[in-house]
Amino acid sequence: xxEILLQIDGREVKVEEGMTIxxxxxxxxxxxxxxxxxxxxxxxxxxxxxxxxxETGGRTNLVAACLYPxxxxxxxxxxxxxxxxxxxxxxxxxIAHAPEAGALQELAQEYGANKDRFEKEPSFCILCGxxxxxxxxxxxxxxxGFVDRGGRREVIFIPEIAAKECWxxxxxxPLCPTEALQAGYLLTxxxxxPSGNR
Amino acid sequence: MPRINSxxxxxxLRKSILSKRDPDRPCIAICAGxxxxxxxxxxxxxxxxxxxxxxxxxxxxxxxxxxxxGFCEKGPNIVIYPEEICYMEVIPEGVSDIxxxxxxxxxxxxRLIYTDPNTGEKAAHQSEIPFYKNQMRHLxxxxxxxxxxSIDDYLALGGYSALSKSLFEMTPEQVLEEIxxxxxxxxxxxxxxxxxxxxTARNAPGEKKYVIVNAHEGEPGAFMDRALFTGNPHSxxxxxxxxxxAIGSHQGFIYTRHDTPQLRNNIVVALTxxxxxxxxxxxxxxxxxxxxxxxxxxxxxFVSGESSALMRSIExxxxxxxxxxxxTAVSGIWEKPSNLNNVETxxxxxxxxxxxxxxxxxxxTERSKGTKLISLSGNICNTGVVEVPMGTSLREIVYDIxxxxxxxxxxxxxxxxGPLGGSIPASLLDTPLDFDELxxxxxxxxxxxxxxxxxxxxxxxxxxxxxNFLTDESCGKCVPCREGIRQMLxxxxxxxxxxxxxxxxxxxxxxxxxxxxxxxxxxxRTSSNPLLSTLYYFRDEYEGIKENG
Ligand SMILES: Cc1cc2nc3c(=O)[nH]c(=O)nc-3n(C[C@H](O)[C@H](O)[C@H](O)COP(=O)(O)O)c2cc1C
Ligand code: SF4
Numbered sequence: 001x002x003e004i005l006l007q008i009d010g011r012e013v014k015v016e017e018g019m020t021i022x023x024x025x026x027x028x029x030x031x032x033x034x035x036x037x038x039x040x041x042x043x044x045x046x047x048x049x050x051x052x053x054x055e056t057g058g059r060t061n062l063v064a065a066c067l068y069p070x071x072x073x074x075x076x077x078x079x080x081x082x083x084x085x086x087x088x089x090x091x092x093x094x095i096a097h098a099p100e101a102g103a104l105q106e107l108a109q110e111y112g113a114n115k116d117r118f119e120k121e122p123s124f125c126i127l128c129g130x131x132x133x134x135x136x137x138x139x140x141x142x143x144x145g146f147v148d149r150g151g152r153r154e155v156i157f158i159p160e161i162a163a164k165e166c167w168x169x170x171x172x173x174p175l176c177p178t179e180a181l182q183a184g185y186l187l188t189x190x191x192x193x194p195s196g197n198r
Numbered sequence: 199m200p201r202i203n204s205x206x207x208x209x210x211l212r213k214s215i216l217s218k219r220d221p222d223r224p225c226i227a228i229c230a231g232x233x234x235x236x237x238x239x240x241x242x243x244x245x246x247x248x249x250x251x252x253x254x255x256x257x258x259x260x261x262x263x264x265x266x267x268g269f270c271e272k273g274p275n276i277v278i279y280p281e282e283i284c285y286m287e288v289i290p291e292g293v294s295d296i297x298x299x300x301x302x303x304x305x306x307x308x309r310l311i312y313t314d315p316n317t318g319e320k321a322a323h324q325s326e327i328p329f330y331k332n333q334m335r336h337l338x339x340x341x342x343x344x345x346x347x348s349i350d351d352y353l354a355l356g357g358y359s360a361l362s363k364s365l366f367e368m369t370p371e372q373v374l375e376e377i378x379x380x381x382x383x384x385x386x387x388x389x390x391x392x393x394x395x396x397x398t399a400r401n402a403p404g405e406k407k408y409v410i411v412n413a414h415e416g417e418p419g420a421f422m423d424r425a426l427f428t429g430n431p432h433s434x435x436x437x438x439x440x441x442x443x444a445i446g447s448h449q450g451f452i453y454t455r456h457d458t459p460q461l462r463n464n465i466v467v468a469l470t471x472x473x474x475x476x477x478x479x480x481x482x483x484x485x486x487x488x489x490x491x492x493x494x495x496x497x498x499x500f501v502s503g504e505s506s507a508l509m510r511s512i513e514x515x516x517x518x519x520x521x522x523x524x525x526t527a528v529s530g531i532w533e534k535p536s537n538l539n540n541v542e543t544x545x546x547x548x549x550x551x552x553x554x555x556x557x558x559x560x561x562x563t564e565r566s567k568g569t570k571l572i573s574l575s576g577n578i579c580n581t582g583v584v585e586v587p588m589g590t591s592l593r594e595i596v597y598d599i600x601x602x603x604x605x606x607x608x609x610x611x612x613x614x615x616g617p618l619g620g621s622i623p624a625s626l627l628d629t630p631l632d633f634d635e636l637x638x639x640x641x642x643x644x645x646x647x648x649x650x651x652x653x654x655x656x657x658x659x660x661x662x663x664x665x666n667f668l669t670d671e672s673c674g675k676c677v678p679c680r681e682g683i684r685q686m687l688x689x690x691x692x693x694x695x696x697x698x699x700x701x702x703x704x705x706x707x708x709x710x711x712x713x714x715x716x717x718x719x720x721x722x723r724t725s726s727n728p729l730l731s732t733l734y735y736f737r738d739e740y741e742g743i744k745e746n747g
Binding site for chain 1: 521668688
């Protein structure tokens with residue numbers, strides 16, 4: 001693999017071909033916030049908090065840093081008025097579901113997000129899918145998954161698999177960006193009411 | 199079925215089919231499209247069969263159950279050949295009269311022909327009925343002439359001659375060049391240049407390449423792909439095989455609806471018949487070119503029509519969009535170059551090859567060429583499937599073809615492109631049907647669903663309807679789309695209930711901007727089109743409702 005020269009926040013950066021913008025930034029110590037990213041997992045691109053501005057061929061675009069592959073002469077701005085505005089609102093939208101989440105609160109502070117902008121609907125979950133994907137990709141157990149779609153999407157443990165696998169694993173619990181206990185709650189619920197009668 | 203091994207054999211077969219057909223022999227083409235069937239046309243078909251048997255006319259009169267004729271409003275529809283007499287709103291009880299008076303007696307029955315509701319003028323032939331005569335039915339017009347389950351009907355109309363020409367008289371590069379010169383643009387919503395996409399897939403590295411028909415048609419209010427594909431499946435299939443040849447693909451997929459058994463069935467029959475004749479499979483027409491097609495049923499959710507979600511679905515995974523920083527034409531199904539086109543796009547290919555790109559570019563506007571299928575619905579007299587040359591004004595579609603607005607109401611707005619499209623006011627009625635003109639006005643054509651709305655329509659409700667639709671029909675993976683739609687919908691619901699608040703409109707605009715800029719796929723990125731267009735053209739309705747409340 002060859003090397004690629006690009007510019008991040010005004011700095012010339014030399015990185016390996018095939019890297020994403022996020023990896024390139026991390027390799028040079030530039031911080032881009034993430035919530036659904038995990039280095040052991042396939043990039044997912046769901047929280048969009050890593051949105052950055054890129055310039056190629058004279059055009060600027062907003063792209064997800066965790067997915068966008070680096071290109072020669074790419075110009076990346078990890079902060080800009082547009083980027084900050086997007087991150088602020090994404091945080092406001094997510095915080096309505098997980099008001100107590102530490103990771104969200106910290107970022108909210110940094111981006112000036114108003115925690116009360118949207119009516120609270122605490123589900124304690126921002127559907128980042130870290131637990132789901134970790135279980136599928138690393139543990140290969142698929143004990144936890146998404147159900148439903150659109151605005152009704154949620155995470156559930158599959159009772160038949162969870163009963164066998166989860167108590168001795170729980171490796172997904174600490175990955176949760178909102179509340180490690182949320183996974184525990186859902187797991188207990190799945191095992192206590194396996195037929196979904198809740 | 200004899201296998202055809204050369205272009206000469208194809209022409210011989212065609213001649214032999216035609217020689218067995220008497221052009222003067224009466225044939226009753228009965229619409230068996232979705233809408234007419236729902237109106238009871240299966241009973242009409244049954245009644246004709248019975249009557250013909252009763253009068254022992256089997257050797258003298260043919261019946262053809264066809265795809266959608268287009269004039270759904272007036273169904274059940276029939277056309278009687280060779281005179282091409284159109285009868286509308288036919289009931290089983292009228293069948294024996296039709297046989298004795300028209301088919302045998304050659305007399306037109308007045309009460310069954312079209313009557314203009316305004317002038318009272320009568321019209322018996324497609325060439326005289328305003329709904330049909332103001333169209334240019336290059337694609338859908340053959341629906342009345344073929345039984346979708348008969349490849350011989352398609353061959354009789356010159357079918358598969360474009361394939362034969364491509365394989366034996368043109369190189370793949372020449373086929374590609376012809377499509378590029380024709381300026382064919384994708385009919386599935388984006389209007390992307392088809393030739394460029396084919397070229398990208400063709401040049402992408404890798405031996406294995408796929409070509410795909412997008413027959414998902416998830417846009418609410420759109421029913422023209424179904425009408426075309428169900429009624430004339432070989433026209434789409436022929437286009438697909440030609441595309442595969444140009445791109446260098448040997449495997450195709452048809453991604454179609456799980457809930458339209460008739461369409462699925464007609465596709466399967468078409469594939470089997472094409473294979474039987476050697477027009478599909480190994481060594482097509484003896485050319486050495488191999489190509490196979492598999493049918494995949496969709497997951498009945500709107501987002502599964504999006505290209506990357508569709509490809510995941512074909513891989514057997516959940517139809518969730520994949521970020522497309524690498525185009526699917528380069529890396530699609532199983533990371534192989536995968537060229538996806540809409541049903542109507544593929545159906546345009548054979549006629550471009552047959553008639554040449556110059557003929558094709560003579561139809562339409564500067565940047566939108568050819569004809570376009572439109573599903574006309576809403577507050578319009580003539581609901582149905584319409585085909586017009588690009589550049590036709592919306593006024594002509596609404597009034598000359600659509601017959602205007604029913605119940606003496608005034609036209610208020612026209613909505614194009616379903617949940618990812620937009621609404622424009624009646625004052626813009628002289629806008630031509632054109633990808634770029636409509637997109638500029640904030641009402642991108644989408645796949646061609648055209649919803650006509652009268653003066654009683656509440657435009658905030660229209661925006662709310664589409665956002666509500668997307669709540670259930672998006673995947674819910676990414677935050678800006680899932681949460682953005684949730685909040686926009688809440689605000690709109692409040693406004694329509696008179697509970698709007700100061701700052702609602704500004705917040706809606708900010709949510710729309712974030713969803714538009716940060717969402718993962720085109721669904722999220724264009725989900726606020728209906729909202730933004732109605733905010734732009736009908737802003738007072740948003741603000742007015744707030745004040746009243
Ligand atoms: C949410 C969403 C749904 C779509 N649904 C369809 C569909 O039902 N049929 C279709 O042909 N294209 C649909 N498209 C467009 C496809 O992604 C793709 O652009 C198209 O099939 C390409 O074909 P074309 O170039 O011939 O238009 C959809 C796009 C989005 C974003
Ligand atoms: S934009 Fe909407 S439909 Fe597309 S990936 Fe995100 S949530 Fe799914």
